[in-house]
Amino acid sequence: MSGYFSFFPSLLYANTAASNLIAKVEFDQAVFKRAATYYPYTVLNDERPDQIAENYYGDASYDWIIYLGNSIIDPLNEWPKSENVFNDFLTLKYGSVANTIQQTAFYQVSYDLDDRVLSTSTYNDLSAGQKKYWSPNINNQNQVINYQRKQLDTVVETNQIVMLTGTFSGINVSNVIDQSSSVYGTVAFSNSSTLMLKHVVGTWTNASPVYFKSSGALANATIATANIVNQTIPLDEIPYWSPVTVYQNESLINENRKHIKLLNSAYVNHVERDMKDLLG
Numbered sequence: 001m002s003g004y005f006s007f008f009p010s011l012l013y014a015n016t017a018a019s020n021l022i023a024k025v026e027f028d029q030a031v032f033k034r035a036a037t038y039y040p041y042t043v044l045n046d047e048r049p050d051q052i053a054e055n056y057y058g059d060a061s062y063d064w065i066i067y068l069g070n071s072i073i074d075p076l077n078e079w080p081k082s083e084n085v086f087n088d089f090l091t092l093k094y095g096s097v098a099n100t101i102q103q104t105a106f107y108q109v110s111y112d113l114d115d116r117v118l119s120t121s122t123y124n125d126l127s128a129g130q131k132k133y134w135s136p137n138i139n140n141q142n143q144v145i146n147y148q149r150k151q152l153d154t155v156v157e158t159n160q161i162v163m164l165t166g167t168f169s170g171i172n173v174s175n176v177i178d179q180s181s182s183v184y185g186t187v188a189f190s191n192s193s194t195l196m197l198k199h200v201v202g203t204w205t206n207a208s209p210v211y212f213k214s215s216g217a218l219a220n221a222t223i224a225t226a227n228i229v230n231q232t233i234p235l236d237e238i239p240y241w242s243p244v245t246v247y248q249n250e251s252l253i254n255e256n257r258k259h260i261k262l263l264n265s266a267y268v269n270h271v272e273r274d275m276k277d278l279l280g
Contacts, residue, residue, distance in 0.1 A: 038069070038261040046082040049075065057265055065271060069263045080257040090250060094174075100247035102176050102213055103186055104199035107156050107233065109133070110242035111149040118147040133240045158188075158198035159241065161230035165194055166206070169220040177219055179208040195221075196229075199243065 041052070049063035057065070072078045081089055087097055094100045111133070118126075123134060123146075134147040162185060171177065171190050178184030183202030187195055197204070204226040210219040233241055263271065 037264055037267060039264065041260050041262045043080050043258040043260060049079065052262070056262055057268060062268065065263055065268065066260065068271075070260045078257065081254055086250075086254055090247070094246060096214075097247070099176075099214055100250065101245055103174070103246040104158075104243040105246045105249040107159050107241045107243055109152040109154045109240055111151050111240075113242065114149045114240075116149070120144055120146065123147045127236045129234050129237050130240070133237070156232050156241075158200075159231075159233045159238065159243075160198070160200040160228060161188070161232075162197040162200050162204050162226060163194065163229045164197065164204065164221075164223050164226050166224040167222040168192055168195055171195060171210075171219055171221060176213040177210050177221075178213045179204065179210060183208075184213055 041056075043052070049066045050060040053062040053066060054060040066072075067075060090097050090100050094103070117137075118134060123131065126134070133150055133152065135150040136144040137146050137148060139145050168190065169192065171187060173187050173190055175187045175190075176184060177187060177195075177197075180202070183204060185197030185200040185204070188198040189196035204223070206223040206226055210221040210223065211217065212219055
């Protein structure tokens, strides 16, 4: 990327000449509005920007064009990670890959998992809240013949917030704790007398021991009360939602970053000239 930074103007920092990395750079917008400006490209595992630039532009130093063309400001974090680097990233950020599989990131409407078609009578028997997840199919006589799942791209941070009171020690935010395989949640707030849980599955009570879900170890906890303080997704609508784990979310982000666009090589000289003009 040295070719990229060589275009930036210099400034004095602590009496040392340095590149002004906050200088704003934008390509000529007229270039990017042309249909043939870009080609779609999928980054292969372990493939670096300089390797792509070498293969496509014949010059590895043109990696900066790939960064700017894809609005990548932080190549270390925004460039797609190989499998090994991705797993190391998850371990550093979340403690382990296993933790990311256990932790829920958010909930989303899962219409793509439901291919049912409801009769009008079945639809009419639904609750008012459930009906909003369905769309009518209309025949040529403008009559409703049945219903199919509506494509709703809706996301909520959590399904439910539960407050546990009692005596707690050694339980921290982001710990996933459980009372059984069907009752668990992620700690959103913790002190010695109160736990707030999000991403809750099942019904918490004061009758069972508490375990750390990641290890199965017994947690130091005595629950006096367990109360729902916020039901984000109404109980009758829960079947229409699915939890998205941290691992699924991070994997999707990383996968989407593999789909980049390459500036047509015919415009390289134009963009390089713009870069020099913009940065003086």
